Amino acid sequence: MFVSHPDAARLLENDFRNVASFFEQKDVDVDDYYRIGAELTEDVRQHQKESLIRSDLLD
Amino acid sequence: MALYRLMNHGVIARLGPPIRQGKESLVVHGVALDGRELAVKVHTSKVFGKREKKQYLFGDWRYRHAKRHITLRTESMWAEKEFRNLARLEKVGIPAPRPVRYEENIVVMTLVGGNGVAAPQLNELESGDHVALSRMVLAAMEKLVSRAHLAHGDLAPTTSLSWTGNPSS
Numbered sequence: 001m002f003v004s005h006p007d008a009a010r011l012l013e014n015d016f017r018n019v020a021s022f023f024e025q026k027d028v029d030v031d032d033y034y035r036i037g038a039e040l041t042e043d044v045r046q047h048q049k050e051s052l053i054r055s056d057l058l059d
Numbered sequence: 060m061a062l063y064r065l066m067n068h069g070v071i072a073r074l075g076p077p078i079r080q081g082k083e084s085l086v087v088h089g090v091a092l093d094g095r096e097l098a099v100k101v102h103t104s105k106v107f108g109k110r111e112k113k114q115y116l117f118g119d120w121r122y123r124h125a126k127r128h129i130t131l132r133t134e135s136m137w138a139e140k141e142f143r144n145l146a147r148l149e150k151v152g153i154p155a156p157r158p159v160r161y162e163e164n165i166v167v168m169t170l171v172g173g174n175g176v177a178a179p180q181l182n183e184l185e186s187g188d189h190v191a192l193s194r195m196v197l198a199a200m201e202k203l204v205s206r207a208h209l210a211h212g213d214l215a216p217t218t219s220l221s222w223t224g225n226p227s228s
Contacts, residue, residue, distance in 0.1 A: 001212050008210040015214035019196055022216040026189040040204045
């Protein structure tokens with residue numbers, strides 16, 4: 001989905017969490033996942049604010 | 060009918076057995092005229108309700124005018140959207156299946172894997188360099204958002220394939 005999608009930030013957070021927890025179980029350092037994930041999620045939230053799509057119209 | 064059209068147009072030369080059955084689609088092995096192995100994904104979404112499909116499509120500005128056609132064209136719009144997203148991934152160089160063609164509810168893409176077998180999912184890997192793998196996945200995720208302006212939305216070890224070959228070959 002496009003980053004302007006009303007659900008994009010929430011789902012992107014889930015994506016990073018899912019993948020990070022998998023690699024964490026394999027003893028891989030996943031600090032970068034949380035750091036970059038937080039940065040990108042914030043960018044996506046910004047996109048959503050600028051988006052013309054109104055989430056309340058999707059119901 | 061869509062499959063016949065794809066075969067008549069020379070996109071698919073031969074169809075093989077099903078490779079994988081997902082919650083929203085069936086993936087069948089195919090071979091192109093030039094011998095390339097293909098994944099033929101047939102969208103048969105039964106799990107997602109109408110509301111989820113609408114949310115997925117209409118949150119995307121490309122499909123903002125599609126509401127009145129939802130009952131007739133959902134599956135084909137779903138396939139078209141997947142095809143266009145795969146094309147964006149290819150454009151920015153993210154390792155993913157290369158889109159070949161879509162027709163109604165069917166998306167044809169290159170097979171990630173070989174000899175009719177899909178590459179293993181990330182969670183199926185018994186051994187390997189997980190550090191290098193994690194860096195590759197993170198780089199792809201970063202590129203997906205910052206360059207393709209897309210979010211996966213369902214990324215997990217079960218929805219990621221690990222393969223050392225080139226997906227376009």
